[in-house]
Amino acid sequence: MFASFILTCLVFATSAFAHGVVTSPAPRRAGTQLTNVCGTGPAQVLSNDVTAPIENAVKQVSAATTADCSLFFCRGLQLADNLDLVQTFPAGTVVPMTINIRVRHIGPANVSIVNTKTQSLMGPALFSWPVFADPAAAADPPKNETSFSVTIPDLGGQCAQLGACSIQWWWFGSQVKQTYESCIDFVQPLDE
Numbered sequence: 001m002f003a004s005f006i007l008t009c010l011v012f013a014t015s016a017f018a019h020g021v022v023t024s025p026a027p028r029r030a031g032t033q034l035t036n037v038c039g040t041g042p043a044q045v046l047s048n049d050v051t052a053p054i055e056n057a058v059k060q061v062s063a064a065t066t067a068d069c070s071l072f073f074c075r076g077l078q079l080a081d082n083l084d085l086v087q088t089f090p091a092g093t094v095v096p097m098t099i100n101i102r103v104r105h106i107g108p109a110n111v112s113i114v115n116t117k118t119q120s121l122m123g124p125a126l127f128s129w130p131v132f133a134d135p136a137a138a139a140d141p142p143k144n145e146t147s148f149s150v151t152i153p154d155l156g157g158q159c160a161q162l163g164a165c166s167i168q169w170w171w172f173g174s175q176v177k178q179t180y181e182s183c184i185d186f187v188q189p190l191d192e
């Protein structure tokens with residue numbers, strides 16, 4: 001079983017088809033600021049395949065990669081490239097999410113709100129899967145791995161400013177040691 005996971009991974013790694021991404025709401029994508037901050041190698045990996053494991057981008061880190069390139073936070077993708085995608089989520093907003101899983105790798109996953117300045121979690125996960133994308137679980141991914149909703153809590157003004165907060169979906173294939181992330185930036189207006 002384990003050998004077959006590795007084989008699957010190698011086959012897909014060489015053909016550049018990889019593994020998972022949020023498809024709705026539209027997550028951060030690659031752009032010129034990503035290239036400026038991370039260098040062309042990581043930026044090309046991340047833009048060529050939006051489902052590529054972050055570890056593939058890490059392999060391309062070079063002298064052109066700056067300290068502001070945090071590949072394991074929001075996949076290294078930059079708010080500045082995605083200002084048109086910033087959402088507004090008042091407290092209590094129910095946000096339907098869909099995920100494209102192209103290759104299944106068993107491991108934990110969750111959805112959390114993250115502070116984009118400190119790159120840290122804000123409160124408990126909004127949705128979490130102790131076991132995500134188990135290839136043995138079913139022929140097709142269970143519905144709540146690919147289609148589910150999260151409810152945005154009252155963040156007490158912490159997300160009132162543009163660029164303060166993001167929803168981050170995180171999945172770690174623990175046997176293949178591959179990480180997938182997608183971020184959706186949002187603001188939560190202060191109550192009047």
Ligand SMILES: [Cu+2]
Pocket residue numbers: 008009010012019053103105176178
């Ligand atoms: Cu893989």
